Amino acid sequence: MRALRKLGFLTIGLFDEADPRAGHESTLKIIELGEQLGLDSAWLRHRHLQYGISSPVAVLAAASQRTSRIELGTAVTPIGWENPLRLAEDWATVDILSGGRLNPGLSVGPPMFYDTVKDALYPDTAEAEDFSYERVERLLRFVRGEKASDFSGARAFEEFSDHVQPHAAGLADRLWYGGGSLRSAVWAGEHGMNFLTSSVVKAEGDSTDFAQIQRSHIEAFRAAHPLGEKARVSQGLVVIPTDSATPEQVARYEEYVARRTPRTTQPQGPARMLFARDLIGTSEQIAEQLHADVAYQQIDEVAFALPFSFGHDDYVQILTDMATKLGPALGRPAAQ
Known part of the structure; x- marks a missing residue:
């Protein structure tokens, strides 16, 4: 059993089409709260x-100016939608x-519903x-400072670089690959990335x-990674501590989990995707389940x-319990 070193959270940042600013502002406030509570990362x-x-990337740029310590990540950016250089x-x-503080996570493959x-x-x-x-691999080369152009130097009154500017030293070491297959785990390890497993x-x-x-993926990733057992892996299960939740919140949370549980009983679809059960209960109950998770x-x-x-308000309650109750139950002291 490894001691829990970093405790973070992941959010989708939902918003109302009629008032998108409110949803984005809520996400920024949740990230600020995470920092105030002493959490290590927001994704x-x-x-x-x-x-x-x-x-x-735009929301995290805003978050970077409203926080000073918490790490900021994406989990994940589907690179099929992106130009790697940009x-x-x-x-x-x-x-x-x-x-x-940026920890970009990404995944490969064509965009969802590509034909549409x-x-x-x-x-x-x-x-x-x-x-x-x-x-x-193209993205990795650009982030690591390899050439992106055949030209550098002066042209008229402007200076040009042959690699991405600005160059962010250390960013390459904070790139994560989000994978759910054995092949993706091995590939991430072979290419020296960190590994997000969800x-x-x-x-x-x-x-x-x-x-x-999931354990077999983690082991395969580390076996392929130059750092071996020291290679970074982050686990992203759905966890809902209820220590300070109201009875009304607990009832809604339990209903949510009950609706999602049937899909966890067997692999889904032609790709045989398997979903983990959501973890709900007091922090002590959740910690007991996690400690038994191989x-x-x-x-x-x-x-x-x-x-x-x-x-x-639900996210405020969950994050507060996560930082003050669940973290300590997992062996990570609460922030003072």
Whole structure:
């Protein structure tokens, strides 16, 4: 069992189409609260053509100016929607603004519902776009400071660089790959990235034991990584502590979990995706379940996911319990 070293949270940042500013402001306030409570990291999901944050890089730039300590991450940015060179520039800029606190997470593959959006996203190159790991490798090269242009030097009154500017020293060491398959875990390790493992994995063999599958991914990642057992892994289960929740909140939370539990009983769809059960209860009850989880036993960083559809006050309660009750129950002292 590893001692819990970093305790963070993940949110989708939902908003009302009729008043999007309020939802984005709520997300920023939640990140500020996380810092005040002494949490180590705040992560944003990335949503396109939905009512969740479509531009985490912009929201995290804002958050960087309203916080001073908490690490800021994306979990994850689907790189199929992105130009790797432009994304490298954006991430480097936000990392500079944050003082070196950005932890970008990404995943590979074509955009979701690609056939419905490809004409808007890539009208001239839709069939030629490469959504393989090579797209990630291009991003890694740019973030690491390798050449992006064949020209550098003066041109008229302007100076040009042949690599991404600004260069954010240390950012490359804080890049994360979000994977749910054995192949993705090994690939991330071989390429020296950190590894985000969430509440979804692929049941590729005979086993349908979520924790055992997740543990096998963690072990494969570290076996392939140059740092071995010291390679960073973060686990992102859905965790709902109820220590200070009202009876009305507890009832809503339990109903939410009950609606989502049936999908955890067996692999879903042709890809055989397996979902972890949401963890709900007092912090002591949740800590007991986590300590018995064979995947959790292999990590020392977590970014627990906030339920997607809850309200601002619910998130305040959950984060407060997470920082003041659950963290200590897992062996991480509460902030003073």
